[in-house]
Amino acid sequence: MRDETPALPDGMITPGLAARLRERVVARLSEALAGFGPPFDGAMTARIPDLVAGFDALYARRPVRETKGGSGYNDSLTLSVLAGLLQPALIVESGVFRGHTTWLFRQACPHAALFCFDPAPEYRIWSAEGARYFGEDWSAVPVPLPEGGAGQALAFFDDHVSQARRVREAWERGFRLLLFDDNFPAEHLYATGVPPVPTLAMLQDGSLTDGTEIVWRRNGRERRYTYSEADTDGAAALLDRVLVLPDLAPLTRHPPQSNLTLVRLVA
């Protein structure tokens, strides 16, 4: 007899088992976001199961298939759930690359204004209709907050630029909720090509002092960074809440990634 089972996209599994995996993902994300506090409340986090349930089918039809240098399954899932919950009226994306995360934002928030920044547009293979694209650094372009104010805006930084600098800029421009990729602690700087130093984790690492030299090797090359108070831009004082989002790799067994970090800035 012919097997009538529909083909499953890569990474999908029999529905009953997929539901078991989803329950674990929902539990981890719900717990983490509830602990973050505002703007997440019970009504908002109650929507996580539906968002997680819809994700595999969404991811299966992603137009950007190559994940090297961009977000893969785990970070895409977290980003998609966050955007779906927050429904910001304005999303700033700094670090577009091929356009995969722009696509995720557009799917989760079809009506959001998208301001997308990347100095290398030649790599972009998917563009969001209605989005505004810029080759300049976001700090050089006016980005008006939506009518509803900072509570309606989300800024996403995946651009490998100093996270301290991005915190300072975002705060000065009125943004209060930020999402970062590549928030590596000092001992993991070898894990990405150009770490966005000083990272959020480094701002919160009491063992780093002015002049601390960090040396690492990546792809056979020695790299170094000297931590300096001047480089931190006073950003540590602007952080109200920093949540390293759960690493979903041990749950999903999709390859581990940099992990996203959600930040609320002080008023």
Ligand SMILES: C[S@@+](CC[C@H](N)C(=O)[O-])C[C@H]1O[C@@H](n2cnc3c(N)ncnc32)[C@H](O)[C@@H]1O
């Ligand atoms: C890791 S990729 C972004 C991946 C993308 N967010 C995704 O997951 O599909 C980093 C991108 O940041 C861009 N970039 C470098 N400097 C930048 C800057 N000052 N502003 C915005 N983007 C920048 C690079 O050109 C590169 O395309």
